[in-house]
Amino acid sequence: MGFRIIIAGESQCAAYAETCLLADYLSRNLPNFCYHCIEVPVMDWKTWLCKVNVKNKWHHMESPIVWKELLMKGSKAQYIGGASDFLDYCYSYYNFDTLFSSEKYDGLLNNVLQFKRKLHIEENLHILDADKRPTLDAPPQKKFVVTISGAGHLLAMHLISGLVDHAIMASDNIIHKIYLYDQSCTPSFMNYIEKECSYVQTDNPGRDIKCVSKIGVALTYTDVLIVLDHEPFDKSKPMGAWLRQNRNKMKELALMINASGSRKMYIIFPNLGPACYNATILRNSVNINKNNIVVATSDVGVEILPVVAKVAQVPMRNIFCPPVWGFIGINQLVDIQTTIHVYNSFNPYKRYARVRHSSLNIGSITPETRLLDYLMHFDETLWIKVAEMKEKFGHGQARLSKAIAVISLVNLWLLNPSPDHIVSLGICCDGSFGLHFDGIFSQPARFVDGRWKPATDFLMPKDRQMKLPYLIDMAKLVMKMQPNDLPEIQQYYPCICKKKNYKIKEK
Numbered sequence: 226m227g228f229r230i231i232i233a234g235e236s237q238c239a240a241y242a243e244t245c246l247l248a249d250y251l252s253r254n255l256p257n258f259c260y261h262c263i264e265v266p267v268m269d270w271k272t273w274l275c276k277v278n279v280k281n282k283w284h285h286m287e288s289p290i291v292w293k294e295l296l297m298k299g300s301k302a303q304y305i306g307g308a309s310d311f312l313d314y315c316y317s318y319y320n321f322d323t324l325f326s327s328e329k330y331d332g333l334l335n336n337v338l339q340f341k342r343k344l345h346i347e348e349n350l351h352i353l354d355a356d357k358r359p360t361l362d363a364p365p366q367k368k369f370v371v372t373i374s375g376a377g378h379l380l381a382m383h384l385i386s387g388l389v390d391h392a393i394m395a396s397d398n399i400i401h402k403i404y405l406y407d408q409s410c411t412p413s414f415m416n417y418i419e420k421e422c423s424y425v426q427t428d429n430p431g432r433d434i435k436c437v438s439k440i441g442v443a444l445t446y447t448d449v450l451i452v453l454d455h456e457p458f459d460k461s462k463p464m465g466a467w468l469r470q471n472r473n474k475m476k477e478l479a480l481m482i483n484a485s486g487s488r489k490m491y492i493i494f495p496n497l498g499p500a501c502y503n504a505t506i507l508r509n510s511v512n513i514n515k516n517n518i519v520v521a522t523s524d525v526g527v528e529i530l531p532v533v534a535k536v537a538q539v540p541m542r543n544i545f546c547p548p549v550w551g552f553i554g555i556n557q558l559v560d561i562q563t564t565i566h567v568y569n570s571f572n573p574y575k576r577y578a579r580v581r582h583s584s585l586n587i588g589s590i591t592p593e594t595r596l597l598d599y600l601m602h603f604d605e606t607l608w609i610k611v612a613e614m615k616e617k618f619g620h621g622q623a624r625l626s627k628a629i630a631v632i633s634l635v636n637l638w639l640l641n642p643s644p645d646h647i648v649s650l651g652i653c654c655d656g657s658f659g660l661h662f663d664g665i666f667s668q669p670a671r672f673v674d675g676r677w678k679p680a681t682d683f684l685m686p687k688d689r690q691m692k693l694p695y696l697i698d699m700a701k702l703v704m705k706m707q708p709n710d711l712p713e714i715q716q717y718y719p720c721i722c723k724k725k726n727y728k729i730k731e732k
Contacts, residue, residue: 231263232244232261233263237485247312368400371448375453380497406440419434442485444482445485452493454478463709492513493631495630500554525559532611544597550693552667562598569591596684633648647669
């Protein structure tokens with residue numbers, strides 16, 4: 226009678242993935258070798274392992290655990306041990322002494338652990354129509370879990386206070402729990418953030434916000450992931466090196482998402498660092514739905530609204546957010562000319578011209594929408610005033626604008642979806658507006674049929690100094706940039722000292 230090998234481990238354990246790879250190799254080369262893998266979520270691993278130890282009277286402490294049992298119901302399990310013990314077992318039982326190279330272990334969490342699950346999902350998706358896939362629809366649950374990666378950033382405090390605010394929860398959908406994670410911060414600092422945020426008024430104070438030491442613990446139950454991780458720009462380093470550092474951060478995050486995250490999870494990037502670049506790298510590295518990765522870019526237009534209202538002499542409450550185009554974080558276009566504002570048009574009645582002091586209505590006021598092009602056409606001081614404003618107020622106002630953009634996006638995407646709203650959003654290009662770029666690019670978008678699509682009925686940008694083809698070419702160039710490209714510019718300061726004239730004295 227034959228037997229089979231049982232390999233159990235937590236879903237985020239690299240040793241478990243290596244053991245599964247070894248067992249798969251043996252099953253393909255030995256006809257009678259049979260094995261079975263048990264993948265346990267990170268949150269449930271300790272409880273599951275405790276039950277197995279109690280049942281079999283074992284004392285195993287770490288992931289993975291390996292045992293063998295006969296191919297008959299009710300057979301007693303025979304303990305083998307961990308990953309190293311299983312390797313010794315294979316050598317003694319099968320005379321197996323082949324070593325895998327380190328390259329074979331690259332991406333195991335991406336390929337081995339998720340392979341069968343990914344095949345099963347993709348087979349079901351190919352059967353369905355592309356526009357009616359269930360993964361593109363909003364999740365049916367009423368309570369959502371949000372995880373903030375890089376929560377040590379100051380922007381996280383604004384996001385937390387806004388996400389738990391009851392004012393944005395007009396429907397039955399609510400933010401049930403918020404997980405905080407930051408690998409670069411100390412545990413004491415993260416505990417301080419959790420303690421401070423617990424005082425925010427919620428239905429369950431002290432229970433809705435939780436810091437975790439492993440992001441895989443949070444990703445198991447996450448519906449929305451807000452990524453604040455980025456590498457700040459350093460003027461002393463080449464731009465290519467800066468992009469490479471951000472690429473490495475996204476690659477590390479992608480491994481965690483592939484190991485523990487749901488394929489239906491939504492990922493939001495605020496406008497921090499090379500936001501569209503980071504979103505494109507993550508989009509190409511994860512197994513989740515590509516349409517669920519977006520960049521909140523409307524804050525770029527919100528920042529300049531006070532200056533626009535002052536220059537155009539239009540109340541700021543009557544101006545809509547200017548459309549934002551571009552590869553945000555590298556180059557961008559805020560098109561003032563196609564910004565819409567509300568204008569009250571007065572239409573007098575005919576009797577107004579005949580009767581001067583009539584007590585009757587002399588006309589009607591009709592609200593209309595117009596473009597700011599006719600008010601900003603001859604003005605060339607806007608961007609100078611915007612630069613002066615940013616220098617005066619610093620980064621505090623910018624952080625608040627970024628938080629508002631993210632919170633509004635979460636509200637429109639999950640809590641109160643509406644296809645009538647048009648927002649500036651970094652989404653995947655599909656050829657609309659003539660944007661042929663395989664990546665994330667900011668453009669006007671609306672939420673239709675459970676997914677973000679370009680708002681093709683919106684006006685093309687009318688800026689006279691920057692065009693969309695230039696923005697696309699720059700985005701393609703940045704994606705191919707090498708670490709040593711665009712080094713620091715060394716400024717040259719010519720000497721302005723007055724030259725001295727020396728006279729030779731005659732003897």
